[in-house]
Amino acid sequence: MSSQPASLPPRISMPHPVHTVLYLIIIAFAVTSLRGAGISFDDLSDGFPEMLRLIDEMFPPDYSRLERIGGLLLETFQMAFAGTLIGVLVSFPLAAFASRRTAPHVIVYHATRGLISLFRTIPDLVWALFFVATVGIGPFAGTLTLAVDTIGFCGRFFAEAMEETDKGPQEALTALGASRAGIFFSYIVPASMPSFVNTSLFSLEKAVRSSVVLGLVGAGGIGVELKVSMDLFQYAEASMIIISIFALVLIVEQISSAIRKRILDA
Amino acid sequence: MPDSPSNLEPALQVENLHKRFGELHILKGVSLSVAHGERVALLGSNGSGKSTLLRSSLRLIEPDEGEVRVLGKSVRGLSFRKLRAVRSSVGFIFQKHNLVPRLSALSNVIHGTQGRSGCPGSWFQMFASQKTRQDALDCLSEVALEHVAGRYVHNLSGGQSQRVAIARALMQNPEMIFADEPVASLDPEAGLQVMELLSRLATQKKISLLFTTHHLEHALQYSDRVIGLIKGKIELSEQTKDLSLSDLRGFYE
Numbered sequence: 001m002s003s004q005p006a007s008l009p010p011r012i013s014m015p016h017p018v019h020t021v022l023y024l025i026i027i028a029f030a031v032t033s034l035r036g037a038g039i040s041f042d043d044l045s046d047g048f049p050e051m052l053r054l055i056d057e058m059f060p061p062d063y064s065r066l067e068r069i070g071g072l073l074l075e076t077f078q079m080a081f082a083g084t085l086i087g088v089l090v091s092f093p094l095a096a097f098a099s100r101r102t103a104p105h106v107i108v109y110h111a112t113r114g115l116i117s118l119f120r121t122i123p124d125l126v127w128a129l130f131f132v133a134t135v136g137i138g139p140f141a142g143t144l145t146l147a148v149d150t151i152g153f154c155g156r157f158f159a160e161a162m163e164e165t166d167k168g169p170q171e172a173l174t175a176l177g178a179s180r181a182g183i184f185f186s187y188i189v190p191a192s193m194p195s196f197v198n199t200s201l202f203s204l205e206k207a208v209r210s211s212v213v214l215g216l217v218g219a220g221g222i223g224v225e226l227k228v229s230m231d232l233f234q235y236a237e238a239s240m241i242i243i244s245i246f247a248l249v250l251i252v253e254q255i256s257s258a259i260r261k262r263i264l265d266a
Numbered sequence: 267m268p269d270s271p272s273n274l275e276p277a278l279q280v281e282n283l284h285k286r287f288g289e290l291h292i293l294k295g296v297s298l299s300v301a302h303g304e305r306v307a308l309l310g311s312n313g314s315g316k317s318t319l320l321r322s323s324l325r326l327i328e329p330d331e332g333e334v335r336v337l338g339k340s341v342r343g344l345s346f347r348k349l350r351a352v353r354s355s356v357g358f359i360f361q362k363h364n365l366v367p368r369l370s371a372l373s374n375v376i377h378g379t380q381g382r383s384g385c386p387g388s389w390f391q392m393f394a395s396q397k398t399r400q401d402a403l404d405c406l407s408e409v410a411l412e413h414v415a416g417r418y419v420h421n422l423s424g425g426q427s428q429r430v431a432i433a434r435a436l437m438q439n440p441e442m443i444f445a446d447e448p449v450a451s452l453d454p455e456a457g458l459q460v461m462e463l464l465s466r467l468a469t470q471k472k473i474s475l476l477f478t479t480h481h482l483e484h485a486l487q488y489s490d491r492v493i494g495l496i497k498g499k500i501e502l503s504e505q506t507k508d509l510s511l512s513d514l515r516g517f518y519e
Contacts, residue, residue: 172364172431175324176438177354177381186377186389187366194368 058239065237069225073244075139076221077252079214080207083143087150087207088200094151095158101170102162102184116159120152124210128219139220146207146214153203161195162188197263201256208252212245275338277302277442277474278323283332285318292318293329294498300442303472305465307485309502309517310495316478319495320444324353337441354381357435357443357473359464361450363427367420371411371430374419375402378437405433409463425456432463443468445477449484457481461488482514 015023094112096102103109127148131141165188173183215223222241229238276299285293292315300306310316322329325341334341339352357378365374372391376398379388386393391402406412409429419427428448435443445464449457461481465488468475479485485492485506492509494502494517502517 166364168360168362168364169366171326172358172360172434173366173377173380175326175353175356175358176378176434177350177352178377179350179380179384182380182384182389185386186369186373186380190366190368 054235057235058242060236061240061243062234062236063240066240069222069241069244072222072225073248076211076215076223076245077208077248079139079142079221080146080204080211083146083211084150084200084204084207086143086147087203088154090147091151091154091158092196094155095162096184098155098159099162101165102180102188112155113159116152116155118152119148120156124149125213125217128214128217132218137218137220142211142214142219142221145219146211149210150203150207153206154199157199158192158196161192161199164195165191194263198260201260205249205253205256208249275335276300277304277337278476279333279335280319280323281333283319283322283334284330285315285322285327286330292498293322293332295332296495296498296500298493298500298503300474300476302441302474303468304491305468305475305489306477307489307492307506308476308478308495309480309482309485309492309514310478311518314495315498316495317446320358320446320476320478323444324356324358325349326358350381354438355441357432357438357440359428359431359435359443359445359448359477361447363419363424363431365419365427365430365434368418370416371406371419371422371433372399372402372415374430375405375433375437378402378405378434381438402433402437405436406430408436408467409433423456424452425459428452428456428460429463432460432467436467440473442474442476445475447478447480449479449481457484464488482511485514486511 094116097104097108098112098116100109103112124145128141128145131144135141135144169187169191170183173187178186211221212223212226215221215225216227218224222245226238226241226245229235229241278298278300280299281297283293283296284291292313296315296319298306308316308319318327321327323334323336323341325334325344329342332342336352337355339348341349341352344352366377370391373389376388376391376394379398382388387395387398391399394402403412403415406415409432411426411429411433414422414426414430419430422430428451443464448464449460452460461484464475464477467473475489477489486509489506492502492504492506492514493500504513
């Protein structure tokens with residue numbers, strides 16, 4: 001037991017001088033960012049009546065082309081689903097090479113991590129422009145774009161899920177003589193499965209949202225129809241498309257969250 | 267027990283084992299042996315080197331110096347494939363059960379065959395042969411858990427999980443079992459059941475058992491010999507029948 005009387009710690013500790021400088025730099029950068037972003041309250045107040053007029057023209061929505069919109073919506077979803085499926089299937093082996101726990105060699109680990117980062121950091125619209133230029137306009141370019149985007153997203157999170165598995169069962173299987181393949185398939189994969197499913201479903205939701213935008217650059221789906229409606233000032237038709245997209249995204253999110261809940265509760 | 271060549275020498279022979287973690291010298295020339303069918307309790311305070319000794323014996327931790335012979339085979343310098351063959355005959359029970367979550371108890375028990383077979387039949391019960399599935403169910407019966415064969419292990423209690431881990435070890439047909447504080451995470455009642463089970467199975471099947479524990483009563487009740495470690499050195503090795511509870515308490519003081 002110490003003979004010194006115990007003293008209460010201060011309520012607020014003063015930050016380290018280096019941290020204080022860092023905070024000031026962040027605040028200064030935030031202020032310059034607000035200026036650099038061209039934020040103007042004058043423009044906002046001038047544009048507000050225009051926004052109201054546009055919204056007014058959007059209602060009631062134009063149902064006359066519902067059949068065509070439905071067909072394009074299905075194509076959009078098929079693109080998203082196929083792209084996600086291909087992406088998830090490719091992500092799985094890539095993630096095994098990109099996880100410290102399962103990578104066969106450090107060079108393979110860094111090379112795979114680099115490839116996944118490349119897929120993730122290049123925006124999907126840039127990938128879409130690349131695929132439209134190489135495989136042509138249409139849903140195939142969109143599907144490839146979504147597959148690459150999914151690999152960038154799922155590859156990283158699958159690898160992290162594998163890395164975060166508890167080391168105990170791996171040690172137990174090692175102790176009883178299991179091979180690396182045995183440990184991977186009988187432990188790492190089932191233990192990471194909830195995270196795999198979760199990430200894949202988020203990826204599908206993300207792909208459905210992205211697939212709408214991809215049409216704007218010619219990569220298939222309903223996006224091009226939305227762009228044409230807006231360009232021709234057919235706001236009632238545009239609102240119908242937006243409502244359809246909203247319904248599709250909502251349905252996909254509801255179904256995927258129901259599947260997620262079922263898996264996590266198992 | 268058949269008189270095989272491996273029976274001519276101890277199930278475990280450790281000589282002059284050293285292990286350092288950086289500046290920390292955990293094992294300082296430990297030498298011990300465990301005979302076939304013998305049950306040995308390993309005592310010692312936290313940090314005395316008990317777990318390191320067990321893990322080093324199967325090279326789950328690579329020892330720095332010394333010799334370890336498990337079931338007649340020197341494990342140091344063995345190739346990974348040959349080391350797997352040695353490990354396949356030795357069960358290892360951990361403080362935490364270390365079962366694979368989101369798999370059934372039966373699949374977890376079948377994992378015990380992975381040292382002998384690397385095929386998918388040893389990964390999941392759905393791929394296993396009928397004989398393997400039946401053997402696994404028999405192992406679960408040995409620990410009185412055949413009724414949970416199809417249940418996910420993450421839904422079992424701590425005591426049940428540890429018994430499934432014992433069934434997994436039995437599936438290896440082990441000649442020796444290491445148990446590293448197997449009851450430390452269990453309540454006293456479940457802990458007693460697990461120790462009773464481990465000891466009974468070791469005696470019935472003539473399996474050598476080396477277990478670490480902080481429960482002095484367990485050491486006295488379930489071992490033939492007690493070994494005590496203090497700061498990485500063996501300071502006690504006595505037949506259990508020659509020891510009393512106060513002797514063991516004295517060892518800790």
